[in-house]
Amino acid sequence: MRETCQTRSSKSLYISLLILIFVLLESVSGRNLTFAVLIYRHGDRSPIESYPNGLHKESEWPQGFGQLTTLGMQQHHELGRYIKKRYSGFLSPIYKREEIYIQSTDIDRTIMSAQVNLAGLFPPTTSEIWNPQILWQPIPIYVVPKSFRPKLRFPIFDCPRYKKLLRETMTSQEFRAKIQPYKKFLKTMAVYSGYDAKSLRNLDTFKLWHVQDTLHCESIHNFTLPTWATEDVRATLGELTVLSLSSLFGIYKREEKARLQGGLLVKDILENISNATKYPGKRKMLIYSAHDTTLGALQMALNTYNERLPPYAACQIFELYQEDTGDHTIEMYFRNDTSRDPYPITLPGCSFACPLQKFADLVSPILVDDWESECRR
Known part of the structure; x- marks a missing residue:
């Protein structure tokens, strides 16, 4: 029996509807990344200071002690390129100020690391290019003074x-x-x-x-x-x-120390993540440029420290996902090796994709409302 034009048309419409339904189901199922927080250590630097019997003086380093080196610049440019690749499709391909917020401690090497990291993350394209010979664009970095409710520089001895x-x-x-x-x-x-x-x-x-x-x-x-x-x-x-x-x-x-040190940063991160669920908007990423002791204090507070010194340009990652149920989960990763993907980190007492409320409950013992009073105990 020969197929009529009307039959063929009906069959084509039926197939098209099936494809449309499948695409719609695909789009509403699964999980979506909604927010990310990154904390990284600055890049390679010169020594902070020498020791009494040291062989070399500060003048032997091009910029003196404690300064970012060209190797450190390369390390952070690589990390910036990695961040761009990891979050392609999440962050816009060009810099949009409402999507990302960058904070740094008030130290030369962390500010400069953030600058060169952003050069790798957002190289200018098309209308962003203001000088064809300089493929770089200025992006604001907000410096957190040590005296301002300290949350990035640890340990805090003024306690x-x-x-x-x-x-x-x-x-x-x-x-x-x-x-x-x-x-x-x-x-x-x-x-x-x-x-x-x-x-x-x-x-x-x-x-x-x-x-x-x-x-x-x-x-x-x-x-x-x-x-x-x-x-x-x-x-x-x-x-x-x-x-x-x-x-x-x-x-x-450890837990009491965490309340006075790394717990301050955990609280700040958790507040930003919680706000991202309550007030979803254009902000997609928060970045902190800091130090090895910042990562150590943070990981020790979370009880996830791996008993190793965080290397230059090491990066701790928090990712917030909205599951297909509508619930939110947090995943953590640590990038301390450029030759492989970041290591997944599981908060003790939770699954790897930790429900946000359970994450908040588990870290609640290290969060304080009145840090000054805790310090005076």
């Missing part, structure tokens, strides 16, 4: 209760057990570095950290190292620096 907790940490059984294997090494390092052993052991002086950091920076940039700074010595210094970071924000009374 009596926290300083008391640090003193207790250094005499606690937990800390003593961890430092005991290194006592002989610390005495040797005191001779090599020119610091006394007590200064190297104390957490709030950062002297040991500066010895390790100076050698690390010098090795990256092919400076001559002292003969005693073997790979084994530098590896042990790295272990002690991790111990120092862990001690500042954990090991002893």
Whole structure:
């Protein structure tokens, strides 16, 4: 039996309707990324300071101590390009001021890292190009002064209760057990570095950290190292620096320290994420440019710290999703290796895609309403 034109037309209409229904179902099913928060460490820099017996002076570094290097610029440009790729289809391909907000600590290297990161994230195109020879465009970065309700620079020593907790940490059984294997090494390092052993052991002086950091920076940039700074010595210094970071924000009374340190940043992030669910709008991303101790304080507060120093341009990611049920979930990732995808991080007590309300409930013990009062306890 031959098919009439009307039959063919009806069949075509039926197929078209099926395709339309399928497309509509696809568009309303699944989950959608609705907001993202990124916190990254600045890029490679010169040492913060030298140690008494150090071989090299500040004048040997092009911009002096604590400054972003050209390698650090390259690292953050790469991270900016990665962010652009990861969020293509979410962020607009061109810079739109209402979509993204960038904050930085009031330190040269974090401000400059944010600048070069944005150069990789939003290279100017078409009408954005104001000079064909300079493929860069100015994007605002909001600097957070250290004195302004601190939430990006940690540790915050201007807190009596926290300083008391640090003193207790250094005499606690937990800390003593961890430092005991290194006592002989610390005495040797005191001779090599020119610091006394007590200064190297104390957490709030950062002297040991500066010895390790100076050698690390010098090795990256092919400076001559002292003969005693073997790979084994530098590896042990790295272990002690991790111990120092862990001690500042954990090991002893981690949760109370988190309330006075990293919990401030957790609270700020959670408030921004919650606002994104209550008042959905054009803002899609919040970025913080900060430090290794910022990431350490944040991860220790969340109890997700991996017992490693966050490398240059390491990036902690929070992503807010709206599920097909209408509920919201948070996923966390940590990018500390450019050769692979970011590591997924699960908040203890929750699933990887953690329901927003459960996430808020789990972190509630480290959130404070009156930080000043907590510090005076």
